[in-house]
Amino acid sequence: MGETEENEFVADDWATLQRLLFRDSWNEDLGRHRSPYVFRGMTDTDHDLRTSLQRFVSTSEQWDLEVHLLRNFRQYARQDIDQPKSPFHLMALAQHHGLPTRLLDWTYSPAVAAYFATDGSPDTDGVVWAVDYEAAHERLPDHFQALLEELGTSMFNAAMLYDLMTLVIERTREDDNQLADRRTLPMLDVRDVLEEFSDQRGEDYIVFIVFFQPPSIDQRIVNQAALFSSMANPRTRMDEWLEDNQELYWKIVIPAKRKREFRDKLDQANINHRTLFPGLDGIATWLKEYYRPNVSQ
Numbered sequence: 001m002g003e004t005e006e007n008e009f010v011a012d013d014w015a016t017l018q019r020l021l022f023r024d025s026w027n028e029d030l031g032r033h034r035s036p037y038v039f040r041g042m043t044d045t046d047h048d049l050r051t052s053l054q055r056f057v058s059t060s061e062q063w064d065l066e067v068h069l070l071r072n073f074r075q076y077a078r079q080d081i082d083q084p085k086s087p088f089h090l091m092a093l094a095q096h097h098g099l100p101t102r103l104l105d106w107t108y109s110p111a112v113a114a115y116f117a118t119d120g121s122p123d124t125d126g127v128v129w130a131v132d133y134e135a136a137h138e139r140l141p142d143h144f145q146a147l148l149e150e151l152g153t154s155m156f157n158a159a160m161l162y163d164l165m166t167l168v169i170e171r172t173r174e175d176d177n178q179l180a181d182r183r184t185l186p187m188l189d190v191r192d193v194l195e196e197f198s199d200q201r202g203e204d205y206i207v208f209i210v211f212f213q214p215p216s217i218d219q220r221i222v223n224q225a226a227l228f229s230s231m232a233n234p235r236t237r238m239d240e241w242l243e244d245n246q247e248l249y250w251k252i253v254i255p256a257k258r259k260r261e262f263r264d265k266l267d268q269a270n271i272n273h274r275t276l277f278p279g280l281d282g283i284a285t286w287l288k289e290y291y292r293p294n295v296s297q
Contacts, residue, residue, distance in 0.1 A: 111266060
């Protein structure tokens with residue numbers, strides 16, 4: 001097993017890859033292998049953990065575009081999607097369909113992450129990021145941690161986050177004598193929820209990250225064991241935050257020369273486009289890859 005720096009390992013062969021993917025998965029309290037890590041596979045080690053919103057806004061600093069994108073997505077997508085139950089549900093839908101958001105895609109499955117890391121260019125090294133979400137959530141503000149403790153879980157879902165933000169916002173309105181009858185309140189405004197989530201009060205806002213499970217939007221979400229992350233401040237890059245919290249993560253480099261081998265073996269283990277992207281497009285992509293001739297011979 002190759003090692004390049006403290007948080008980075010190289011999978012030189014299939015056996016090493018398997019050991020690394022399930023590294024630190026033993027849970028002594030449960031007496032079972034239940035990993036506290038979530039995973040993200042990327043096709044190039046030079047790719048960073050910027051969100052699609054960060055790439056979209058770029059140097060313009062027009063971060064208010066986030067709310068405009070989400071509001072208009074909700075308005076114009078009503079014929080194609082069920083009415084989102086919350087801004088977090090809305091963000092998950094938008095991310096799933098390619099709209100720039102503050103979210104990053106992750107998976108509970110190290111094998112799924114490895115599949116995405118072996119995609120793309122055969123000339124670049126791939127990488128699998130692994131982040132300890134339980135330890136990351138221990139750095140959350142107290143009211144986030146209290147909700148997790150009350151519900152006996154270490155992972156949020158979209159409904160939990162919305163309930164938490166609703167409670168905080170309504171308490172604020174109560175203090176300001178602005179609280180309407182709860183039964184008449186519509187879904188809270190996207191801007192209100194995101195501002196409260198960011199918790200940016202003056203210069204003393206807390207920098208934190210939340211991982212949450214989306215609703216089961218479609219079979220793709222289910223098959224990929226998908227979840228999302230969001231930095232509280234949409235301007236904060238996750239990889240830069242992780243550099244200041246290096247005990248929370250590690251990553252596996254997959255050498256370019258091993259990508260094809262690992263991908264073929266993942267395919268044989270039923271981790272492929274056909275299973276991860278159910279539908280005709282996924283089948284077509286899988287068949288093209290399965291039967292692609294080896295032109296190097």
